Amino acid sequence: MVSPSRGADELTVEKGTNAMLVTDEKDFYKDWLGIPEGPRPPDHYTLLRLVQFEDDEEKIRAHYKKLNAHVRKYATGKYSIQSQEMLNELAKAMLCLTDPERKREYDESLGRVFEEDKSKVGRPLLKNWLREKGYLTREQIREAEEFAEERGLSLRDALVQLKLVDHETAAKGLAVELGLPYVDLSEVEPDWDALRKVPKSVVKRNSILPLFVDDDRVLVACVDEPSYELEDEIRLRFGVPMRGVIASPPQLRRRIDYYYVEQADKLAKSDGDGAAAASRPERSEQSRPGKSSPAPRKRFSQLSPAEQHERRMLGIIMLCWGLAGPVLIDQFVVKPMLPPSLRFGWLPSLTTLLVTPAVFWYVLARYWR
DSSP, X not given: OBOOEETTEEOEEOTTOOTTTXXXXXXXXXXXXXXXXXXXXXXXXXXTTOOTTOOOHHHHHXXXXXXXXXXXXXXXXXXXXXXXXXXXXXXXXXXXXXSHHHHHHXXXXXXXXXXXXXXXXXXXOXXXXXXXXXXXXXXXXXXXXXXXXXXXXXXXXXXXXXXXXXXXXXXXXXXXXXXXXXXXXXXXXXXXXXXHTSOHHHHHHHTEEEEEEOXXXXXXXXXXXXXXXXXXXXXXXHSSOEXXXXXXXXXXXXXHHIIIIITHHHHHSOSSSSHHHHTSOOOOTTTSSSOOOOOOOOOGGGSOHHHHHHHHHXXXXXXXXXXXXXXXXXXXXXXXXXXXXXXXXXXXXXXXXXXXXXXXXXXXXXXXX
C-alpha cells in the first residue's frame, strides 16, 4: 500500500486502484465525484455517494444515473479515457449493489452483520412485485395468466403483449423474482475484450451480451435466467464464473446488433499485439481493383450514448459558427467592398442569407437524424 501525501490530507492508494483515475496531478474521484481524500479506490457506497449499506435499489439506481450523466460530460474532451474508466467503475458498483447475492457478500466483507432470519425471506414473484408496486391489479394478473396459458407464453411476455406493462418494467420484475440485478444497457458500455471472447453465434443463440469481468466473475446481460449449459460455456471462455444480469429483450437485441453487426470490424481487431489485424492487412489504394466507397454515415439513433453526445456537441458548434461566421464575413469582408448605396447597416447580406440556412438545414435535417 502506498500513501502519497496531498497537502495536509492523506490519500491512501490501495492495490488494484485504477492508475488512470489517481495520478500525481489529479484525483478524478475527488474532482469529478466530490469524494473526499481517503482510500482509493473508494468502496461502492462512497463511489455512488450513498450512505453505508444502503438497501434501497431505487435510490442506488438514482444515484448511479445522476453520476453517470455527470461523468459522460467528459467523454469527448481530453479526459475521454478517464471518463470511460470511471463509467465502468460506476456500472460495476451499481450492478454489485443491486444484486442481492453479491451485495450481501460485499456488505459482509465491509463488516456488516445480517440477522439470520432476514436472510431467509423468499423473493417475491414477478406478478406479486408488479401488484405491490401498483403496476397491476389482481384482475389484470388473472387475465395475463389466462392469456399466457392459452398461447404457451411466459407471464412476462403475456404482460407485455397485452400492453399491461412495458418491456423495462417486466424485466425489472423478473430480475426481482430471480434475485438478479436489472441493467439498463443504454447506461452501460461493455468491455470490448469481453465482447471478443464470445462469438456472435453464441450471443444470438442465447440472447446474451457479455459486459465485463468484475470481482472474479463475468457479468452477462440476459433476457431470462441463464441455463447451466450457458454458464459452463461462459466459464470455459473466461476462466471465471458467470453472473447473469437481466435486461429487456428489445434493448438487448439492439445492443447485440450494434456491437456484433454495426461494429463488427472493431470487434474483429485483436486486443493484444494486433495479430488479428496483421493477419488481414489492408490493401493500399493502388492495389485495390477499384476505388472503395466510404462507409455510410451511421444514423443518430444507431450511435452509442457517448457518440450521440459527441455528435450533439459538434452540431451545436456548427450551428454557432454557421450563424456567426457568415455575419462576420458580411460585415468585415463583403460590405466594405460594396458601394455605399448597397450597404444596409447590420441587415444580413448575401453570405448570411445563403450559408446560415444551409448550415442549419444540414445539422437539423441530416447530422442529427
